[in-house]
Amino acid sequence: MATHILAIDQGTTSSRAIIFRADISIAAVAQQEFQQHFPASGWVEHEPEDIWTSTVATCRDAMKKAGVAAKDIAAIGITNQRETTVVWDRATGKAVHRAIVWQDRRTAEICAKLKAEGHEPAISAKTGLIIDPYFSGTKIAWILDHVPGARERAERGELLFGTVDCYLLWRLTSGKVHATDATNASRTLLFDIHKGAWDEGLLKILRVPRSMLPEVRDSSADFGETAADLFGGAIAIRGIAGDQQAATIGQACFSPGMMKSTYGTGCFALLNTGTTAVASKNKLLTTIAYQLKGQRTYALEGSIFVAGSAVQWLRDGLGIIKSAVESGPLAEKSDSEQSVYLVPAFVGLGAPYWNPNVRGALFGLTRGTGPAELAHAALESVCYQTYDLWAAMRADWPDAAKANTVLRVDGGMTASDWTMQRLSDVLNAPVDRPVIQETTAVGAAYLAGLGAGVYPEPARFADSWRLERRFKPNMSEATRARKLKGWAQAVKGVLASDPG
Numbered sequence: 001m002a003t004h005i006l007a008i009d010q011g012t013t014s015s016r017a018i019i020f021r022a023d024i025s026i027a028a029v030a031q032q033e034f035q036q037h038f039p040a041s042g043w044v045e046h047e048p049e050d051i052w053t054s055t056v057a058t059c060r061d062a063m064k065k066a067g068v069a070a071k072d073i074a075a076i077g078i079t080n081q082r083e084t085t086v087v088w089d090r091a092t093g094k095a096v097h098r099a100i101v102w103q104d105r106r107t108a109e110i111c112a113k114l115k116a117e118g119h120e121p122a123i124s125a126k127t128g129l130i131i132d133p134y135f136s137g138t139k140i141a142w143i144l145d146h147v148p149g150a151r152e153r154a155e156r157g158e159l160l161f162g163t164v165d166c167y168l169l170w171r172l173t174s175g176k177v178h179a180t181d182a183t184n185a186s187r188t189l190l191f192d193i194h195k196g197a198w199d200e201g202l203l204k205i206l207r208v209p210r211s212m213l214p215e216v217r218d219s220s221a222d223f224g225e226t227a228a229d230l231f232g233g234a235i236a237i238r239g240i241a242g243d244q245q246a247a248t249i250g251q252a253c254f255s256p257g258m259m260k261s262t263y264g265t266g267c268f269a270l271l272n273t274g275t276t277a278v279a280s281k282n283k284l285l286t287t288i289a290y291q292l293k294g295q296r297t298y299a300l301e302g303s304i305f306v307a308g309s310a311v312q313w314l315r316d317g318l319g320i321i322k323s324a325v326e327s328g329p330l331a332e333k334s335d336s337e338q339s340v341y342l343v344p345a346f347v348g349l350g351a352p353y354w355n356p357n358v359r360g361a362l363f364g365l366t367r368g369t370g371p372a373e374l375a376h377a378a379l380e381s382v383c384y385q386t387y388d389l390w391a392a393m394r395a396d397w398p399d400a401a402k403a404n405t406v407l408r409v410d411g412g413m414t415a416s417d418w419t420m421q422r423l424s425d426v427l428n429a430p431v432d433r434p435v436i437q438e439t440t441a442v443g444a445a446y447l448a449g450l451g452a453g454v455y456p457e458p459a460r461f462a463d464s465w466r467l468e469r470r471f472k473p474n475m476s477e478a479t480r481a482r483k484l485k486g487w488a489q490a491v492k493g494v495l496a497s498d499p500g
Helices: 048-066 108-116 120-127 136-146 150-155 164-172 200-206 243-250 308-317 324-332 371-396 417-427 439-452 458-462 477-496
Strands: 004-010 014-020 026-033 073-080 085-089 159-163 179-181 215-217 237-242 259-263 267-274 285-292 295-304 341-343 361-363 407-410 431-434 467-471
Touching (some): 014 048, 085 136, 085 164, 159 164, 164 179, 179 237, 243 295, 243 439, 341 477, 371 477
Parallel strands (some): 073 237, 179 215, 259 407
Antiparallel strands (some): 267 295, 431 467
């Protein structure tokens, strides 16, 4: 019996494939970066063919490294950069334009117009999202309006839309399956997360033809099988989830009140709110965490734009460290009498502020401020920003405060013990770091393995989650209150500088 699972983790800068065994241990990993395209200020694009070829290459490479053939793989799970948008020809499979990446801001004017027309309350009520270029809906409209003949072709049913998971699925199945899962659908501005269906009113507002859209399935479902010639035999595809939702699953956050935070370039925090879709009053997003057996589980999500990139700034912008691992030890040497704050609004501020116009600032500098204090401020800024999300989530959903939430963390920054300890201190809550850091791929693998009968039901899978280290708060309440007050004043200063 086939007991291996192949997880495709298609990210913003690279494609990865990971082979998991039946005990969820990793047998092999393959990764391939691909080119980023920046045709204009604020524009970010990917060549869909690069996404496809790098995905196939890494799958073949991982299979070779693990010494497994198609017959040994029970199923494939796909996780992906979520809002990135591809539009392609139904007959040929050829994309009509490069993929417009989630980071792309070109549709800001479209979003401003929709807001001015008063559409945001209705859109938010149905989708749980705010109107922002981040999401897929306005990207589709832009492609249809700017590629000659595209809108007419779409109206005739000749063009298809998909997020990256959907595009890969279509290619993997040789065009037999045009489908996505509920988590990816929930990031498009076109999907009613309460009814679990594409919404005709939203399609009309955003001017997207219904015929372009994929079928929406459970996160663990039958998504067909790969063409036999790709990997030496057909392989079932049984799981799909957007990357942050997949990480939530990989962290086994299956109970309401459980929370995960992923620290990469930015930071994404999701709080499981169970079967209740909590409407945020604090500019958080309401999203689908996963959908199993037709049952939707919801989450509150907050996004921080700058997390790991603050450490990159220390390295590449200031040159005070040579590698990211030096940041924690350097911060530890800082003068405890100084209160230096970095508000890293290099590209604006994310949740709960959502202000793209402001820029970063340093507060509390003295003649004694040096590299150690700047490293301290950069790492601490990530903790303070997480606190802002944490506080907003608790304000939106009082049950979170009762749940005695433990934060489960993953991503590159979590390797820093100093940062994780400071995070626990700032939150005044435990922070758990798991043994397996590949939580996004684990989530995709689990969904596929669940669908293929290799992995158990969620409750039993949760029992297999393993703790590497728990960080417990040990900062005095007075110190914590003083630090949070200083941070709040720093953010206020930055927001006051908004040129808009």
